[in-house]
Amino acid sequence: xxxxxxxxxxxxxxxxxxxxxxxxxxxxxxxxxxxxxxxxxxxxxxxxxxxxxxxxxxxxxxxxxxxxxxxxxxxxxxxxxxxxxxxxxxxxxxxxxxxxxxxxxxxxxxxxxxxxxxxxxxxxxxxxxxxxxxxxxxxxxxxxxxxxxxxxxxxxxxxxxxxxxxxxxxxxxxxxxxxxxxxxxxxxxxxxxxxxxxxxxxxxxxxxxxxxxxxxxxxxxxxxxxxxxxxxxxxxxxxxxxxxxxxxxxxxxxxxxxxxxxxxxxxxxxxxxxxxxx
Numbered sequence: 012x013x014x015x016x017x018x019x020x021x022x023x024x025x026x027x028x029x030x031x032x033x034x035x036x037x038x039x040x041x042x043x044x045x046x047x048x049x050x051x052x053x054x055x056x057x058x059x060x061x062x063x064x065x066x067x068x069x070x071x072x073x074x075x076x077x078x079x080x081x082x083x084x085x086x087x088x089x090x091x092x093x094x095x096x097x098x099x100x101x102x103x104x105x106x107x108x109x110x111x112x113x114x115x116x117x118x119x120x121x122x123x124x125x126x127x128x129x130x131x132x133x134x135x136x137x138x139x140x141x142x143x144x145x146x147x148x149x150x151x152x153x154x155x156x157x158x159x160x161x162x163x164x165x166x167x168x169x170x171x172x173x174x175x176x177x178x179x180x181x182x183x184x185x186x187x188x189x190x191x192x193x194x195x196x197x198x199x200x201x202x203x204x205x206x207x208x209x210x211x212x213x214x215x216x217x218x219x220x221x222x223x224x225x226x227x228x229x230x231x232x233x234x235x236x237x238x239x240x241x242x243x244x245x246x247x248x249x250x251x252x253x254x255x256x257x258x259x260x261x262x263x264x265x266x267x268x269x270x271x272x273x274x275x276x277x278x279x280x281x282x283x284x285x286x287x288x289x
Contacts, residue, residue, distance in 0.1 A: 054083040165228040255282035
């Protein structure tokens with residue numbers, strides 16, 4: 012008969028559950044064999060599922076997904092505690108101290124004019140903390156994690172560069188730069204078409220497409236649009252319309268796969284019109 016645990020309420024109970032799962036003698040074999048490296052992808056996945064629930068405005072799912080994300084924090088903290096490094100309470104203490112330290116306009120005598128001024132102050136506080144810790148990298152770009160999704164890292168790099176004035180003052184030159192980069196992509200596509208086995212040409216094409224994506228991230232930043240949210244919306248829109256295409260074709264006794272591109276485009280237009288109520 013399975014053991015019945017008398018768990019304390021709240022976070023203490025969750026911490027005890029994780030300790031039991033990681034117990035070398037009585038725990039779960041899968042949980043026991045995990046490491047920081049093997050759990051990290053799940054942590055990232057759970058963060059995206061939180062974002063997805065928010066996008067869908069599904070608060071019931073959001074509650075569950077936040078729980079899954081919290082479990083990831085407890086999992087990492089437990090593994091660190093087993094190594095004698097730190098425990099969950101230390102994680103809580105560290106973030107609490109950081110929030111107090113980085114919000115002197117709330118918990119101290121400092122003042123800020125608006126959210127933009129607070130962002131500047133936040134970055135300056137982080138820079139001072141890096142200096143105080145003796146970090147050797149003194150670049151304005153120091154401390155930007157390489158493990159971030161690349162679109163998010165692009166925006167962070169751009170924001171940091173902007174703190175020293177390396178930024179376009181408004182959006183018009185960003186759009187002009189985007190057109191310039193697209194022209195360069197066209198040139199490299201032509202080069203690849205002329206020499207499809209030329210590795211250098213393909214490398215240049217990859218480089219130029221990367222430049223386009225980087226400028227698109229900059230464009231979103233200037234528009235105060237979150238790149239991840241915008242791309243998720245685009246993905247959802249495409250999925251919604253493509254599924255509508257499939258349904259419309261099926262209603263006509265057809266499969267999209269048996270239609271030429273022109274016929275598929277016609278169903279795409281119908282799906283868009285139906286979505287708009289036309």
